[in-house]
Amino acid sequence: MNISRKRLSGAVEENIISSEQANALFEYFQAKSQDVPRFTFTHVLYYLGGLIAIGAMTLFMNLGWESFGGAGVVSISLLYAAIGLKITNTLSAKSLNIPAGICATFVVCLTPLAIYGLQQWLGVWPDDTVYREYHRYIKWHWLYMEFGTLVVGVAIAWKYKYPFLIMPIAVTLWYMSMDITAMISGGDNTWALRKLVSLYSGLLMIGLAFWVDVRSRRKVDYAFWIYIFGVMAFWGGLSAQNSDSELSKFLYFCINLAMIGVGVLLIRRVFVVFGAMGSCGYLAHLASDVFKDSWLFPITLTAIGLGIVYLGILWQKHEKAITEKSRQMLPAPLRELLEENA
Template sequence: MNLTKKKLEDASAENIISPQQVESLYEFLLAQSQDVPKFTFTHVLYYLGGLIAIGAMTLFMNLGWESFGGAGILSISVLYAAVGLKITNSFAAKNLAIPAGICATFVVCLTPLAIYGFQQWLGVWPDDSVYRDYHRYIKWHWLYMELGTLAVGAIVAWKYKYPFLIMPIAVTLWYMTMDITAMISGGDLTWELRELVSLYSGLLMIGLAFWVDIRAHQKGDYAFWIYIFGVIAFWGGLSSQNSDSELSKFLYFCTNLIMIGVGVLLVRRVFVVFGALGSCGYLGYLASDVFSDTWLFPIALTAIGLGIIYLGILWQKHERSITKKSRSLLPVPLRQLLEAKS
């Protein structure tokens, strides 16, 4: 629910609350939501600047840094991390939670670079790959960098408790599944194996995100980024599967519909977006391949769409009673999670 000052003033005009209560309540709600990411110019600047800084030391790292050697890369990474922690503490002291969380995340994202430099310095780097390949290729020896990032990420997240810190942890978990598979398979990582690993690792990440959501939803949205990368991995692996069976394709469609339902239930848009993409893809397949010469298909699809709209009307009329009865059957932690998101 988007509660604006205009709505509070409308409530005052209906004598539901007094004009004095409008100002007090609005100030209270504003203070409560100041640390919640919103699509405002201030927050866009925060995240744009933070992502540029993080990208500079990760995705956009060039070969120029290799000239510093392992010791130089390690030293510069440690120096950057020290400055990042200093800025994080400064922002935290001023109750600027979002920029503080972004700066703390920047520190975590420096970890794989520091470990790479350390390995180069010791002369134990196993091949001629360079740091910028870390975000492009699947190799077993990235595991040292990933384990270190998870350890540092867990420590920094435990200390500062900013939800954005979960982002590099979620990305690292995603990378790690592929690299562990490469190690187990001896480097023979076929596309079929990649798809299956992506599918099942995505399911595991979604399960982890759900557990985190139940345990920590009252403190912050720590599950957001795990849901994001879990759904991307799961849906990507699912959508990459090849099948000539119409039943399999229909089950794919049903899975995407279930994703939409889960997204609505948990108020997680990422499920809805990818579920909608998959559903539209299946309907497009039916229109172009299965029923390409059938003039009744668009009519039938229109009727189904109107039927779904009618179901929405019925749901709106009976939503309160259905929700109350269905939630009474759920475990208490799950019920509390759903009520918190209502």
């Protein structure tokens, strides 16, 4: 729930709290939420600047850096990392946790470049690919860069404990699943295989995110980025599957509905967004293919929609009783997680 000054003023008008209590509560919530990412101008500047800096050393890296040679790339990467860690420590000492976390993440994102430069320097780079292709193509020899990034990422995340540091770790796990598949398959990495790997690696990442979510339920949100990339990988792999069976398409619809339910239960919007897109895609398939010329389909769909609205009304009326009874049947850690997110 968004606690705003307007809401607190309303409580004052209803004589629930005094004006002094409202001001004290507002200052308390402001202090508690200053390190929580929000859509404010300050936070937009933080993340925009950070992502530009990270993108400059990753996605937008050009061939000009190849002219420095392996030793030059390693040296510049280490210099950048030292500057990044220095800024991180300075910001951390001033309790500016969001920009400190972004700077620490910048250091982690330098790791693949440094390892690439080291391999070039030692003359062990296996082919003529260049660093800028790391984020575009699937290659087995990216694994050295990925393992190194995981080690550095986990070490820095362990030291600084900023949630944004989980982002490069989650991305690397996603990349690694594809590159390991390329290595196991001997380079025969077909599109069908990629879809299956994306599906199952996404499931594993969602499981990991849930485990992290339960373990860190009383701390900051470390599971956010793992959920993001896990759901993206799972839903992308699931949606890319080919099937001529209406039963399998209906099963896909049910899985997307289940994703919406999980998203509501865990208060994770990423499940709801992707589940809603998949559900709408299935309904579009019914309208354009299965019931293309049926006048009854829109009427039936309208009735189903209104029925769901009525179900929402019933749920709102009995939500407290149903929630309390159902949570009593859950394990204590999961029950605490749901109560924390409520």
